[in-house]
Amino acid sequence: MNTVPPANNPAIFNTTNCHETFPPNIPLFSALIVLIGAASYHQSVTTWNPHAGYIPSWTEGATVTATSNAKDAANVLDGDPNTHWQSGGVVPGKPDGTLESVTIDFGQVRPVGQVHTRHWAGEVGTATATQLYLSTDGKNWQNIATLDPTALHTVATILPKEIAARYLRLEHQMVVKDWNKAFIWEVKAYDRFGPYGQMEPPTQGHTTIKELLGVNGYWSFGTDKYSDELGPDGGPFRFKPVASHLRNYHDMTWDLKSPNDPIDFEKMAKGGGTPATEWLNWDSEYQVWHESAGMNVQASLQFYKFKPEDWKHPRKDGRRYAEAFTRHFGAKKRQRPGLFH
Numbered sequence: 001m002n003t004v005p006p007a008n009n010p011a012i013f014n015t016t017n018c019h020e021t022f023p024p025n026i027p028l029f030s031a032l033i034v035l036i037g038a039a040s041y042h043q044s045v046t047t048w049n050p051h052a053g054y055i056p057s058w059t060e061g062a063t064v065t066a067t068s069n070a071k072d073a074a075n076v077l078d079g080d081p082n083t084h085w086q087s088g089g090v091v092p093g094k095p096d097g098t099l100e101s102v103t104i105d106f107g108q109v110r111p112v113g114q115v116h117t118r119h120w121a122g123e124v125g126t127a128t129a130t131q132l133y134l135s136t137d138g139k140n141w142q143n144i145a146t147l148d149p150t151a152l153h154t155v156a157t158i159l160p161k162e163i164a165a166r167y168l169r170l171e172h173q174m175v176v177k178d179w180n181k182a183f184i185w186e187v188k189a190y191d192r193f194g195p196y197g198q199m200e201p202p203t204q205g206h207t208t209i210k211e212l213l214g215v216n217g218y219w220s221f222g223t224d225k226y227s228d229e230l231g232p233d234g235g236p237f238r239f240k241p242v243a244s245h246l247r248n249y250h251d252m253t254w255d256l257k258s259p260n261d262p263i264d265f266e267k268m269a270k271g272g273g274t275p276a277t278e279w280l281n282w283d284s285e286y287q288v289w290h291e292s293a294g295m296n297v298q299a300s301l302q303f304y305k306f307k308p309e310d311w312k313h314p315r316k317d318g319r320r321y322a323e324a325f326t327r328h329f330g331a332k333k334r335q336r337p338g339l340f341h
Helices: 028-036 070-077 265-272 283-292 314-329
Strands: 063-066 099-120 127-135 142-147 155-174 183-190 213-217 245-251 296-302
Touching: 063 070, 070 099, 070 183, 099 127, 099 142, 142 155, 155 183, 245 283, 265 314, 283 296
Parallel strands: 213 245, 245 296
Antiparallel strands: 063 099, 099 155, 099 183, 127 142, 127 155
């Protein structure tokens, strides 16, 4: 089964939505998709906002200091996964020379329930531990987590309860080895609800599971019989209690010997078959699916069996097929909802 759009979406095949003009030199594949998808889903294109839906981190607008290489410390707050802070090399004998850290000042006390860090202390043996601390005054620190110094992915530390803090420190405890270095890419802090905010209370859905579900099918449902020959327990009727959509993988080579051939679906409906299959009548499938079983019908037109060189006039021939398809199965011709929704 597959999840499909609710029933109130625009019809997939509807002759009133046919395109009248096409750009020049359109590629074969794109041309056929545009032409056959005569009434496709229309979606607006907007600029992607990577922060959409996220709650701002307490680190936004904060200040940061570092034990070394201070000029790059701000990289841990810039939201750019490609920038980072790199510590200076370890110098044995220097006071606290094995502790490398960044300290973030939120500017005011905040309730901290989650801290997300992306850090790395080099290869195994470069650091003994990575510690996470919180403080209200920048002098007295509370250790809230001991992290894996070799972690490369984002690590989410979720506290059992919120802690009021103004300062956050991420500290690498380096092994005493000349020029050992540690790295921090990003640090973010949130209240207990994290970057997505508090979950909204549950409400009863307006769409049933049946309205959401659909079935990917094929001609005859594996019975070698038209659906109008199947009993009430066969074919589309079997899925009617649990699904509202049926999709057929409509093979164009059943309709056409060559993509350059014209097709008359009205002739097919009267028993004349198609140019490629003399016994075929799609109405014996689609009409039953829609009108008897009450399904919303979709067709995925397949043309992969035709070779590129088979298409002599792709724009012209693709449009001719699409217009014939929508003229017969679409809503305009029938003066009522078409077979394809």
